[in-house]
Amino acid sequence: MGITERKNRDKQDLKQRILDAAKLLFTKHGYEATSIRKIANVIEFSPTTIYLYYRDKNDILYALHQEGFKMLGTSFIDLGKISNPFERFKEMGRTYLKFALDHSDFYELMFIMKEPIQWLDEDACASDKWQEGINAFDSLHNTIIDCQKEGYFKDQDSKLFSLFVWSTVHGLCSLSLHGHFEQVVKGKKLDIHPDKILESAFENFLDLIDRLK
Amino acid sequence: MGITERKNRDKQDLKQRILDAAKLLFTKHGYEATSIRKIANVIEFSPTTIYLYYRDKNDILYALHQEGFKMLGTSFIDLGKISNPFERFKEMGRTYLKFALDHSDFYELMFIMKEPIQWLDEDACASDKWQEGINAFDSLHNTIIDCQKEGYFKDQDSKLFSLFVWSTVHGLCSLSLHGHFEQVVKGKKLDIHPDKILESAFENFLDLIDRLK
DNA sequence: GAATCTACTTAACACTGTTAATAATTCCAA
DNA sequence: TTGGAATTATTAACAGTGTTAAGTAGATTC
Structure with missing residues (x-):
């Protein structure tokens, strides 16, 4: 449960961190590996949190x-x-x-x-x-x-x-x-x-x- | 439950009927509408039956x-x-x-x-x-x-x-x-x-x- | 101190492809 | 004709997807 550990770290620039995580997965493992849940896993947040910063999966793909x-x-x-x-x-x-x-x-x-x-x-x-x-x-x-x-x-x-x-x-x-x-x-x-x-x-x-x- | 009704009809050429159903969905509603379950629905068979005739979804796409x-x-x-x-x-x-x-x-x-x-x-x-x-x-x-x-x-x-x-x-x-x-x-x-x-x-x-x- | 607001989470919905186990049917030899 | 094997189709389930509704801590404000 990395959630509590994560809370001790800074919480800023989350939108950017989401994008970075998406970019990481995308470049490393390709399109099909880039799911909302996997991105959430990388940044150690709940999947739904992502929807507070991007309206869609498409919105993330567009940013990428x-x-x-x-x-x-x-x-x-x-x-x-x-x-x-x-x-x-x-x-x-x-x-x-x-x-x-x-x-x-x-x-x-x-x-x-x-x-x-x-x-x-x-x-x-x-x-x-x-x-x-x-x-x-x-x-x-x-x-x-x-x-x-x-x-x-x-x-x-x-x-x-x-x-x-x-x-x-x-x-x-x-x-x-x-x-x-x-x-x-x-x-x-x-x-x-x-x-x-x-x-x-x-x-x-x-x-x-x-x-x- | 169209299953019993279907059984009264001919059961031949199922592979072709699967392909026809796939083609129908594909041309009518595009790629994303062509799922195994929707194809199965059209031909009134269980989704898993399709796997007896095509190994993959990709196999169907290849046929299309x-x-x-x-x-x-x-x-x-x-x-x-x-x-x-x-x-x-x-x-x-x-x-x-x-x-x-x-x-x-x-x-x-x-x-x-x-x-x-x-x-x-x-x-x-x-x-x-x-x-x-x-x-x-x-x-x-x-x-x-x-x-x-x-x-x-x-x-x-x-x-x-x-x-x-x-x-x-x-x-x-x-x-x-x-x-x-x-x-x-x-x-x-x-x-x-x-x-x-x-x-x-x-x-x-x-x-x-x-x-x- | 109580209410409000923000940031986040859990739970759930409705899908997806696919597999294992099971039931029904057909076929074929004894 | 009967019994076992093989074929054919089914149900149930797994693991995953995007996405939404509802709820919960924590900070902020009145």
């Missing part, structure tokens, strides 16, 4: 999903150093890819799963609930506009082109993470190591885009 | 996922009539898109969700468990090879190019189905109706690919 966007955002910071816009564009793609592979659970939460943002639709003021996602998209969009200033894909509508690039890279990540590439390539005698398919397909995509200059 | 590939396969049949390979290629994409929109729950099961094929990895002879998916990919791959014979994207590796095309179209479908396009486009004053974003982005993609001739 924001954490994910923070992580992606920080890994985007260094891209500002790259002055050549097309080089920045390419490196942005590689960064996105690396994030998806390194933090696949978060990627799942942010871009693949339906859960954490489906109830936002019901919400009246849900327009800015995916603001982090929109910001990430803007980073891409702005980079593409910069590329166009230097003559790249200049006959393209920048927004539709951004959607296209995002779709391709997301499709690559999503299909790869769920093992579909492995399945498809198996027995096809593709002379690429299974782990390198994603990378090869992406670099092939960059080559292809390069030709649109 | 195969049904989905059957549906996709039949909607691909008419494509054979199109002799021009590049026209066939484009129409194949539109068919894929339409399938994703018209049967979004099935699309989810076949290409987005992790569930129905994750345990296949553990299986020793899991190599051909996603055969339907591989077949679909082959249709694309063959069409692309035909296109190359006519001079389209001839400097491309056909397999990597197929992966690229699939990724793009899947990315478009996946992001669109989960409402991410809507989110991103909202407030960006894109002069396209929200429902038409997917279509526009796809046609834009086709135009772009056309230029690789």
Whole structure:
């Protein structure tokens, strides 16, 4: 009964501690291990206490999903150093890819799963609930506009082109993470190591885009 | 107590009836409504009976996922009539898109969700468990090879190019189905109706690919 | 000191997938 | 025809899930 022991410790920042516990379970044991009761167990509180700080399980998942966007955002910071816009564009793609592979659970939460943002639709003021996602998209969009200033894909509508690039890279990540590439390539005698398919397909995509200059 | 009434009816093809019930619930009320107990309720059998015909819930989902590939396969049949390979290629994409929109729950099961094929990895002879998916990919791959014979994207590796095309179209479908396009486009004053974003982005993609001739 | 308010807990509801044990039925050989 | 085995379906239960209602200590305020 760790409850009495816990009471001797500080009781502040409980909302943050709940989120930390959720993040711990989530990163360590994946989505299915992250239940309200298990989170409660980690922070040594009753499960119902969590409902005093988060309205839903979805609310927690949404907070985690924001954490994910923070992580992606920080890994985007260094891209500002790259002055050549097309080089920045390419490196942005590689960064996105690396994030998806390194933090696949978060990627799942942010871009693949339906859960954490489906109830936002019901919400009246849900327009800015995916603001982090929109910001990430803007980073891409702005980079593409910069590329166009230097003559790249200049006959393209920048927004539709951004959607296209995002779709391709997301499709690559999503299909790869769920093992579909492995399945498809198996027995096809593709002379690429299974782990390198994603990378090869992406670099092939960059080559292809390069030709649109 | 419908059990005694049911006993007077034929008891054959129970495995199929389970699948039909699952399909009914799945198409009518979505994924979360498709529980073992609800399926059992529909066919008027005890929940545990289902385990005599399917080892898992995943096993049922996998069967449903195969049904989905059957549906996709039949909607691909008419494509054979199109002799021009590049026209066939484009129409194949539109068919894929339409399938994703018209049967979004099935699309989810076949290409987005992790569930129905994750345990296949553990299986020793899991190599051909996603055969339907591989077949679909082959249709694309063959069409692309035909296109190359006519001079389209001839400097491309056909397999990597197929992966690229699939990724793009899947990315478009996946992001669109989960409402991410809507989110991103909202407030960006894109002069396209929200429902038409997917279509526009796809046609834009086709135009772009056309230029690789 | 009594009332109120806050933070938290216990108990419970209605589900979920799944398994063990049991009953009913069918089949097949002696 | 009868008895045992095998098949088929059932009930009961386990361990888990998200979530809510009701109750209880402890601090705060009047």
